[in-house]
Amino acid sequence: MHTSERQTMRGYCALAAAASIWGGMYVVSKYTLDFIPPFTLLWLRYVTAFITLYPLAARQKTVPLTRSDHRAFIAVGFVGYFVSVGLQFIGTRLSSAHNGAILTSASPVFILLFAWLMLGERLIPRKLFSVLLASIGVIIVVGWDTTATGSRVLAGNLALIGAAVTWALLSVLARKFSASLSPLVITTGAIFWATLMTTPAMVIEWRFLPVSGLGNPVLWGAVLYLGVVSTAGAFYLWNKGMSLVEAGSGSVFFFLQPVVGALLGWLVLGEHLSLSFFVGGGVILLAVLIVSYRRA
Template structure:
């Protein structure tokens, strides 16, 4: 049953997270990157604050906890959200999802450096490398050298930032006895404040918001930000930072598929084979996770 629940969480998170790139692409048709980033943080934080209230939970009160939340909000929300919005102005949503799939490699590297990934099994390491090979196959840098420019750099930076954020959250926030819903709500509130500071840099121009844009922003904030972020916290509590980052390997499948179907982005045999390789890598990284040490207790003690 635990294995089924784990895969259910991973599947739901992959679907919601993978669809995020589509919603960002649609929002960027009418809004600047700063607007997209701020709106998803605002709507996401309001959604989680309401959920927190309904669950009868309060936000943390300890100043030291808020300090740690601020660090996590920067690396796991404000910075990557901004980089995705900036990057997707010059690259497709499917490519953004592919680049985000490098998060597990960054997480593994950070885990090894910090000592959180001691005794890493060779099979799991092989799975990570195979998964990365699938990402490279989908991205095909030998065919698109130089295309995307700073957009590719921005999204790659977002993936690395996610990995740092996951590791920090696992070490300093998860398992502290604070309900997950409270932590996730507080973190998005701080991310909103951090993002608001960037408004002078391209976010002060007036914009016309249509009903379509409003609907896209609402979905991006409520579903692709609040719900996805809450599930991420739950997954870190239950599975650890590196295992949660492994969800990133499923994102190319979702993001590329949605990009092809909804936005008419490119799809060919190479991309299809790359997706298959990615899934093989996921299977190997998930095969021996029960005995791998994680930076926090696997029991979601802090969840409501």
């Protein structure tokens, strides 16, 4: 296997791991959001993640950061970690863990578009077919397995779609900035700025949404998991993967989220799954295999 092929395979493995972690994150978030409101939980996630990543990033970054570096951190932190993840938490609170994993998986469609517009990546048939096939898999699951209704769920679903669009923009920005900065440094710097941006929203939120269950050790275990694994670990893996492969090809791995998220939602939360989940999940996995296939 050539060096470039090994690099691509490493990127695919990193992206698959990140997407699988995030698929499980919706189940943990759904439990935690019953006690801690969205932006307060987001702030706790980012503080935990920054404490985890900063010693590693400081050791790796031996030259001073420039203004351009900080602009990159602010862009990634605002678009991806403040707006997108904030919308994910709001949407998951109002909707369900199942819908959270499914609807945000629309991101790859927008990643292809942004990668074409901002990075000049070609819209080759294999990428387009893989995204189309995976989108059909999502439609199968959503179209045949949607049981929740009401304005609250609708608002949550719209927030989740907004999260998908902004996460696509984040993914392309991470790919763009990785030319001059390591994924670890980008992730750490962006989380720092996202923490600052989240603080005012958290304080305003306290006026309307109470915090409860702080004496529950299981709740704090969930917060640590969200901060260390789902934020520090998965954000780094996603940015690392995006630095090793084309954004359009890597985007398809985002579709692994609904497979893991819906399955864990069924196992842990008792959310309903029908045969359509397994049919749609199989179609999504086939799309991932197609985009990963490299002819000799």
